[in-house]
Amino acid sequence: MVVALTEEILEAADCLLDHDVVRGNPTMTEFRRCVRYHHAMWRQARGYPIGTHRVRPGTPPRAIGSQLDLEFALASGATFVTTKALDAARARASVVEAHQKLNRRSFWADLLSSEALAVNLFGDLAADIERADRAVHTWWPTTPGKVTEVHFVHSPGRFDPSYSNSLRSFDAMFVLELPDGTNGALAIDVKYREVTERRGVKPTHMPRFSDIHDRSGVFAPGALDVLNPSRVSMIWLEHLLLLSMLQHDSGRWTWGRYVIVHPDANTDIAHAADEYRTLLNDDATFHTSTIDDLLAVKALTVRTTAALRGRYLPRTPKRSGTQAHSDRALR
Template sequence: MIPRSVLDSHHVRVRGDNPWQQRARLHQALWREQHSLPAGLHNGSPLGSRLETSVAQPPELRNYLSAPAREQVQKAVADAPRTGALLSRPRLWVDLLSSQPLCFNLFGPLAADLELATTTLSQIWPDIRAVRDIGFEWSPGRNDAAYTTNRSAFDVFIEYDGDHGHSFIGIEVKYHEDLRGTPASSKDGLYVEIAKRTAAFDPSTFPLLSALPLQQIWLDHLLALRMLDRSKDGWDAGTFVLLYPVGNTRCAAAARDYERCLVGGQTFEARTLDETVQAARLATTDAWPDEVHNRYLDPALVNTAINEVPPSEQTSPDGLHDR
């Protein structure tokens, strides 16, 4: 655990944070301080993992690390009334910890340069021959009975030409999240019925899949499977990917448990942000992959802060935030 004094001094002691969430929140606060960006407020008190609105909203967009990331997020927001994408503002602007800005920071430059996207992503998925498009908060049909009748969407959606033809990778990106929260309605067993038609799951695991922490993975995977089942959609192959940092052990555990529920096919993968960022670093000499690594993954930022303050030092509980 990170010493309370460190959390308090950077305004990031939040009730309910698990150890990884503490570390990720502190990391974001330290990055903000390193760049001399003012902290935003939560319930009237500074919250270190939040930006002040004046530097967060357009045109500043200081939550975003590169011009392509800023361009892609603004494009997605402009298209949201048409696409139905759930891009919550001001959270999209001010929340440093949110995985949505992370999606644009990592995949925005790839969406703007599809040759770079191909070079980068083929290191992870060697069947990629040419990336054709990258979308954000993408769904083939929200609330559409042809799919899963809910608002499930992929945080990042990659369309590509591959070894098996017209293919896709639908990605759910997590950073600090632990796959907990409020479960989705079962819709009178509809999700189980969809899952049975896919023959991808061990039926004895449906109670596990219907509950958290596996449910969100399951619903997104079902969406990918429905896309593959619909011949009119024109997909020859597709994969659903859960992408998370190495340090997020709860996501890693959920991914292992989820894999145990599968009985066939290669339509689900668990991958790490760390390997994806490293692939980008190998694919380009541009600075943005290093900036993404520093912003989200470099352990030195937090380790230095911990080592600088005696762990025994304690401060007042003032500044404790609820989630």
């Protein structure tokens, strides 16, 4: 039985936040509230201490049901669903990439973190490269070569003008060894409960982005005028990072694909990806997959698959009456 989430239930679970409201999109509001509440119940069922977070600048932190106490999270690694995922998280946290922006609180204590989800989803594979290779070719059969490395929260070069000269990074990246001795990159962007926002690019960054865009040959005529600003601009910037690798003077990267991974219930991301695809005249370097589909095949162990389903794919409850269409500002 799925509980209908009233505002009273959400409030009692420290899950009633205006941040979850998506104006004009009650379906996404329901999804975002559902996964926050689900994770609060997941935390409570295990007796994990609640954490706090500042929901607005200038306001004191408040208890959030989907947050772990930071010190507990750091000591226990409780947000990670397998020992190997926790090992991968600790290995990533021990490395500091140039100009990286890895938010420690979010990565370890926010149960809704997409960066942590990427580690949970692919962490077992980082410890077993042969399984990683089988999984990648099960999920994305046209991927060439053989997996040799798995990276998390990774960029080949932040603020590096030989790449895209930006701070963008991939939540996960599989490095491939190709038959000719060069490398391929399967770059993953995980979007769990995120929604798109209309955003623009700083004018000082546009010359480099435009150069990558034009040289790639993958965009439809006039796409650049549509992309900046747009609700898919962040997708574009991460795709550009992948494309910049394929254009790099080193010649190291000769195959690449940028993949957005999201829950089937996140319809906002699905629609944004469809919108973005209309701006491409060649989509060989762009792909989308749902978490639901990845878990539907036997690429991961039964135990890990069950843990991921139970943690990240709850059934979305429906609210009745006018509440289902209310997107008023909450406290």
